[in-house]
Structures are given as structure tokens and as C-alpha cells.
Amino acid sequence: MLSKSYTLQTGPFTVSLESSISLVKNYIQQHYSSCMTNTSDDHFIDYHLGVHHGPLYRRLLAPQAEFRLNHRVPFKPLPLSQAHAMFEWGLNWTITSSANQYFIIHAAVLEKNGQAIIISAAPGSGKSTLSAYLATQGWRLLSDELALIDPVTMQVYGTGRPINLKNQSIELMKNYYPEADFSPIAKDTHKGEVCLLKAPEASIANSHTPATPSLLLFVQYTPDEKCHIEKVPPAKSLIEIISNTFNFGLLNQLGFDIAKKLINNTQAYYLEYNSFSLARDAIDSVMKSPRGLQ
């Protein structure tokens, strides 16, 4: 099986990927076709990644895929059918453990008219699903997973990468996106069923363009409750943002300074939602009001 190499421009990062796995090669062709770039030999590559077949003796019975960063294998291999998802998880891990020029929040980021919302939530709270929906409603998706804040400009960057859908949200989003944008489903992962949804073309094309954070949103999908939005006081927002920041401990005092600036520059809200359109309307009303809802 021949290896194929790709150079991908994803937000502020240039990533080199080599893979010998058909599933990964097809996935990259389908989901990253607009991110591929030709680089000269002297172009700086941020990360050299690989996703390859696991040990030879496993190939007949339970074939595996392994992720490589700079030719090293930082994780245990996963089933071959999860190889494309493994690339995404591996790239997330690579960025969060090394891109310390940014304050990195576990959050989705979307932008409209230059104003960004940062959606922070615990896993399984509906963050990616809501982001995927908003991206069909005039919002530009910067990321469904990582908000990268520049400490100097306080602008937020994303990566324009595929959206990580899980379990029931996969079927839900088929009402909004063409079938071809969905990757094969990776089953029995540690997150259940995972499907990667291609980011909208406009998001990919502008993935290098940052935005100014103006709204912090803490979300929770609650199917049995009415849509409800309320202000979160600054001190509580600060604690929440810090607890969702990957490199807060490493940035230390600088991290605390950035988190304080972010809170001072934004409004923070808690949103419970059971309907996409009501959630969208609630977000729009907050964004339109210069001082937020009182």
C-alpha cells in the first residue's frame, strides 16, 4: 500500500500528513481538498504527522492504525476503521500540547460581521451540533473544537477543520448538509459513533482570518426544557473559561491576564436549548444588543 503525502493549511498551521491507509487518503481528498497547498522546500511545516497501518501481525485479524508525530508514536493504535477520526484527534492533541503561542480554549468559534462567539461546553453538551447548525445560518465556522486566542491582539483564530459529530447529532445534521460532506462513521470509539462533517467552503477559505471575541456562550442541550438564555457574571465566567483552557497552567500569569482580558472584552451567557432555531434567535438577539440582554 503506497503512502501518500499531503501538505494542509489549516488556520494558522501548516501540517504535513503522510498516510498509507485508504480510509485516510479518501477522507483527506474529500474533507481537506480546499486546504491542500503546494509548499517549497524552505516552507516551514508546523507539524509532521502520519497515520499508518499498525503492526504487521495484527493486519489479518484486527487491523489497526497508528498516529505518528515526527515519526514517533505517542498513542496506542486504534482499530483501522477509526483511522480518519484518529487523525483529527491526533491533530487536536498536537495543537493543544504545543501551540502555546495561543491561549487555547476547548470551545467552538463562529463569526458574523467580524464578531466572534466562543461556545464553551462540556463534551456531549451539543457544542459541535449547534456550531454545525449555525454554520448553515450565516455564521462562519472557525472551529468546533479549539479557540486559539492571540495574547497580543486578543483575536481568536480557528482552523476551518471538519466538525466532529457524535451519535444522534449525525442523523440530525443530515437535514442541513449534503450526504457527500459526511465521512464514514467510526463506530465503537471512546465517544460512541463519530462522523466528521466537512466544514463549509467559506469557513475553509477564510480559516486564516481571525475575529474579535464578543460573546462567550456556555451551552447545554436539554431536550425536555424550554430554550433559556441568561447572563453569567464575570467572575463565574472567568472560572469557567479557565477550567476549559488546555494550556492555562503552562501560561500561568500570562494565562490569567489573557483570561481576564477576554472576560472584560465580552458578554457571557448560559444557553439551554432544545431547538436550533430558538437557540439561533436567542444568540442573534444578544449579539444585536450592544450591552447584551439585561
Add this chain to the structure above:
Amino acid sequence: MVESTLTEPFDLVLNEQFSLENCSFFDEHDAVIFSSLTQETLLCTLPVLVFLENLNEHGNISEALRLLPSEHIYVKELLNQLVQMRILTPRYN
């Protein structure tokens, strides 16, 4: 002077490396205290911030403690937490 399970009596003072100005944040109701020595944060009520300000200004914990609610357990837990975060440090007599 603070009683503890330690055999020696001691006072608590603010750690010299702790800067209240750089390591605190507050709104109308709550405050956040950050320790750059342990990278921990504490969400607390405003009187805790006033307590630290007074301790910073006067260096006298007995005086500063008067500002805190009087529930013994609350104060003891709070002081323990601030010691763990290395914001307060014991000064043995």
C-alpha cells in the same frame, strides 16, 4: 495566632511572591483569586478579597480575619485552601 494540628504556633502571612493586584479579579458579587505558584484558582465572595487586601496592607491576620464571616469551619477551610494555593504561608513564632 492560628491554632492548628501542628505543634508549633504560627501566624499566616501573605506569600511575598503573591501579587493581589495581578492575581485577582472581581465583579459585583464574587472574586477570583489566582495563584501563580500552583496555577490554581479560587472563586470566592468579596469579603475574602477584602481580607487579603487588609492582610496585604497591615500584615495582621487577626485584624484581617474580623472581616470574614464568623463561621469557624468556613474560615478554617478558606485559610487551609489559601495555604494550599501558597497564597498564605505560615510564619512560625
